[in-house]
Amino acid sequence: METSLLDLAPITRHLRAMASSQLLIAGVHHFHMFEHLQKEPCSIEELQAKLGLKERPAMVLFPALCAMQLLNFNTENKLYITEMGKHLIESTQPNLISYIGLEKDNAGVLEMTQLLKNDGPLDESALTYVKEGDTPSVMDEEETARFFTLALAGRAQYLSPIVASKLPQKKAYLLDVGAGTGFYTYEWLLANPEATATIFDRPAVLAVAKEFLDTFSKSNRKGAAGVKERISFQAGDMLIDELPQADILLAASVFHDWPTETCMVLAKRFADVIRPGGELWVHDAFLNDNLDGPLAVTDYSGMLFMHTKGRAYSRKEYRNWFSQAGLTPTSENIPTLLDYGLISASKSAL
Numbered sequence: 001m002e003t004s005l006l007d008l009a010p011i012t013r014h015l016r017a018m019a020s021s022q023l024l025i026a027g028v029h030h031f032h033m034f035e036h037l038q039k040e041p042c043s044i045e046e047l048q049a050k051l052g053l054k055e056r057p058a059m060v061l062f063p064a065l066c067a068m069q070l071l072n073f074n075t076e077n078k079l080y081i082t083e084m085g086k087h088l089i090e091s092t093q094p095n096l097i098s099y100i101g102l103e104k105d106n107a108g109v110l111e112m113t114q115l116l117k118n119d120g121p122l123d124e125s126a127l128t129y130v131k132e133g134d135t136p137s138v139m140d141e142e143e144t145a146r147f148f149t150l151a152l153a154g155r156a157q158y159l160s161p162i163v164a165s166k167l168p169q170k171k172a173y174l175l176d177v178g179a180g181t182g183f184y185t186y187e188w189l190l191a192n193p194e195a196t197a198t199i200f201d202r203p204a205v206l207a208v209a210k211e212f213l214d215t216f217s218k219s220n221r222k223g224a225a226g227v228k229e230r231i232s233f234q235a236g237d238m239l240i241d242e243l244p245q246a247d248i249l250l251a252a253s254v255f256h257d258w259p260t261e262t263c264m265v266l267a268k269r270f271a272d273v274i275r276p277g278g279e280l281w282v283h284d285a286f287l288n289d290n291l292d293g294p295l296a297v298t299d300y301s302g303m304l305f306m307h308t309k310g311r312a313y314s315r316k317e318y319r320n321w322f323s324q325a326g327l328t329p330t331s332e333n334i335p336t337l338l339d340y341g342l343i344s345a346s347k348s349a350l
């Protein structure tokens, strides 16, 4: 299996870098963060209260400014302004406040500011990649579900050989929840000729996934034709519907679409259907455990914040959810490509 691919991360970093600009300008000109912090260092909660921000926007904005080296955490875990950040305070001469202000009315900055203040858009049906309750979802309309699923196809196709090669290699039954195109599963089944799998997603997304499986099966790769017979599709709502029991449950780019409380619910639901001795695998981009970067992921978190109900989380946050769900997280951090990686947790054997 091909695992030595050229890492295309520079492309996704440039794509996501727009979030850095928006968060920097919003932080300086619309939230006046540096003025608030100049008297004394603040805990995350204290700064959140001063700025009137809910938990999710705070956890997007503060790590981003740390990753930009403008803020940092001291030994008491309080945020303080770095030497560079001091040049964003009025009393420091020279400062770059007015220069940054040239962009303060940029449409993207104003939108980011509004979303940070509201913790997301007022109209939740504008969000992408999420289906929750009775709120209409773009993932349930044929045209938009196709558009948003196709948008992720190239990324999944590119990442899937390396992700599949780092998942357990064995005869097992894999459940791919929120599978989108299903590429990770197709690759993994190709590498594991005795394994079986289920692709779980919304019905309109599965219609697109089936087309990708058709094309995959017809490729001239050895064993590709047989993958189709070992795969089933299940339409449903992962937040409420019964999920099938599995040896391996894969959640690729799934948790980052949801707020913390929903991530905890999902972790528990996933843990409950993993068979004894089975494993939960998460493929995602992770914040540093001390929430100060990396910049590629704080940028990604800003974009996720704008378009979904989620953000990027640290491995420590994931591992806490896994433990609370009754699983045992491993300490292994497995990098893949595009600033993503894998982590896993296991369920004890009976």
Ligand SMILES: C[S@@+](CC[C@H](N)C(=O)[O-])C[C@H]1O[C@@H](n2cnc3c(N)ncnc32)[C@H](O)[C@@H]1O
Binding pocket: 129, 130, 131, 132, 139, 152, 156, 177, 178, 179, 180, 181, 182, 200, 201, 202, 205, 236, 237, 238, 239, 251, 252, 253, 254, 257
């Ligand atoms: C960001 S995409 C990830 C797709 C794929 N795993 C990948 O990495 O390319 C999230 C997926 O979760 C699905 N999803 C969102 N809410 C869902 C729900 N309540 N039940 C089932 N699937 C859901 C979406 O339709 C979408 O395909």
